[in-house]
Amino acid sequence: MNDYVIRGMAGDGQIRAFAASTRNMTEEARRRHNSSPVVTAALGRLMTAAAMIGIQCKEDSDKLTLKIKGDGPVEALYAVADNQGHVKGFALHPQVLLHARRDGKLDVGGAVGKGELTIIRDLGLKEPYVGTCALVNGEIAEDLTYYYALSEQTPSSVSLGVLMNKDNTVAQAGGFMLQLLPGASEEMIAALEEKVMAAPPVTAWLEEGLKAEDILTRLLGDFGWEETERREVSFRCDCNRDKMEGILLGLGRHELLDLMVSQETVEVHCDYCNTTYSFTRPELKELFKRNFRSEKTE
Numbered sequence: 001m002n003d004y005v006i007r008g009m010a011g012d013g014q015i016r017a018f019a020a021s022t023r024n025m026t027e028e029a030r031r032r033h034n035s036s037p038v039v040t041a042a043l044g045r046l047m048t049a050a051a052m053i054g055i056q057c058k059e060d061s062d063k064l065t066l067k068i069k070g071d072g073p074v075e076a077l078y079a080v081a082d083n084q085g086h087v088k089g090f091a092l093h094p095q096v097l098l099h100a101r102r103d104g105k106l107d108v109g110g111a112v113g114k115g116e117l118t119i120i121r122d123l124g125l126k127e128p129y130v131g132t133c134a135l136v137n138g139e140i141a142e143d144l145t146y147y148y149a150l151s152e153q154t155p156s157s158v159s160l161g162v163l164m165n166k167d168n169t170v171a172q173a174g175g176f177m178l179q180l181l182p183g184a185s186e187e188m189i190a191a192l193e194e195k196v197m198a199a200p201p202v203t204a205w206l207e208e209g210l211k212a213e214d215i216l217t218r219l220l221g222d223f224g225w226e227e228t229e230r231r232e233v234s235f236r237c238d239c240n241r242d243k244m245e246g247i248l249l250g251l252g253r254h255e256l257l258d259l260m261v262s263q264e265t266v267e268v269h270c271d272y273c274n275t276t277y278s279f280t281r282p283e284l285k286e287l288f289k290r291n292f293r294s295e296k297t298e
Contacts, residue, residue, distance in 0.1 A: 005051050005085065006212050006230045010223040014184040015192060017220055018052040019176040019212035020233065025051070025087060026162055027170040028235035032274045035094040037164045039074055041106045044173045045140040045160035046079040047089045051233045052177050053119075054081025065120040070138055072113025073098070080272070085233035088272040106164070112138030117147055141175065148179070155180040155189070157196045161203035172206035176215050188223075195219060237273035244268040244277040245287055253292050260284040 005020040026044035029035070035043060046066055054064040060083065068077045073096045079089035098107045115135050122128040131151040136142045141160040148156040160175035178196065180189060196219070205215055216225055247268055248256055259266050266279045279287070 003051075003233045004212065004230055005055050005233050006216070006227050007052075007055060008216070008225060008227040008229070010220040010225040011184070011188050011192070012224065014181055014188045015220065015223060016179045016181055017176065017216055017225070018055070018178075019216045020048050020051050020174050021212045022048045022051060022173045022175075022233065023170055025233055025235045026173040029089055030168075030170055032235070033090060033094040035091060036097050037168050038098050038106045038108060038111045039091045039094050039096050040164065040168075040170065041162040042074060042077055042108045042111055042140065043079070043089050043091050043094075044162035044170065045108065045175070046077050047081075047087050047235075048160050048173060048175045049140065049144055049158065049177070050079035050081035050089070051085065051087050052175070054087065055083055055085070055229070055231055057081075057083035057121075057123075059124060060084060061124055063120075063122040065118075065122070067118040067120065068112060068115065068135070068138075068140070068143070069118075070113035070115030070135060072109075072111050072115075072138065074111045074113075077112070078272070081233075083231075085231045086236040086238070087233055088235060088237045090271045090274070106162075108140065109138035112140075114138070117143045119147065119151075144177075155184075157192075159199075159202040161201065161206050163203055163206055172203075172209075174206055174212060174215070175202055176212075176219065178219065192223070195222070235273075237270060237275070239270040239273060239275060241277055244270075244279075248279065248284075248287065249291055253288075256284070256288055256292075260288055 003022045003024045007018045030040040050066045064081050066079045074093050076092040081087045101107045118132045120128050120130050133147045133150050136146045141158045144158040148154045157178045162173045163171040165171045267276050269276045
């Protein structure tokens with residue numbers, strides 16, 4: 001079954017809700033990066049969040065980036081999504097190994113450490129919107145909850161989870177995000193808080209085999225939950241050879257000439273999908289000729 005994100009409304013328009021089932025996407029990230037279980041869990045959580053937030057982008061060209069930088073051994077995590085359900089992500093150090101926490105859970109917070117969360121919305125304007133806040137505990141869901149309260153003044157509840165198989169492949173992944181909209185009544189706020197507080201960790205529901213719509217039905221069935229949109233999501237990187245040529249050209253005429261003269265092969269690596277593009281000396285010469293042919297070479 002393909003991964004997907006759903007969103008909708010509840011509580012007579014006072015609650016906005018999102019949920020995602022993302023096992024395949026998270027497993028593809030694990031496979032591409034050969035990530036350890038704790039990093040797979042961290043990256044899967046961040047990419048799941050990106051998928052849910054990215055569906056809110058209005059234009060196909062809009063991009064959402066979630067970036068976490070911490071003082072833990074993983075150092076940095078990145079996830080990028082759009083409104084078409086395309087998500088990509090990577091960890092700076094994907095093979096980090098840590099002991100499990102005392103409760104047996106993967107120590108995502110320990111891998112991330114203390115630092116900051118940044119959300120970048122590139123909406124095609126002159127400058128992207130950038131919001132940043134300190135990490136609460138590095139577990140990602142709580143950090144996003146805090147970000148929305150602090151930076152966007154939107155009371156939210158975010159829960160993200162990744163379950164691993166014994167062979168370190170991904171068994172289940174997903175999450176939800178609930179947001180109270182402006183004008184929500186005190187009664188609605190109290191009722192939703194009570195429901196969220198009584199809910200088990202989302203990993204328990206994932207272990208039951210619950211999908212995105214099942215999770216929101218458990219949470220919001222008493223609030224008149226109504227699904228308004230469903231979109232498939234998948235791991236997809238938009239890198240290609242033409243873009244890598246652009247990176248080489250961005251080095252400038254003299255730097256490209258130096259590479260062409262000094263190296264038989266130049267490799268350009270995409271961190272997001274872990275793909276390496278190789279350019280031979282004849283290919284570099286042709287690239288140089290096409291783009292700098294009007295300038296004299298020495």
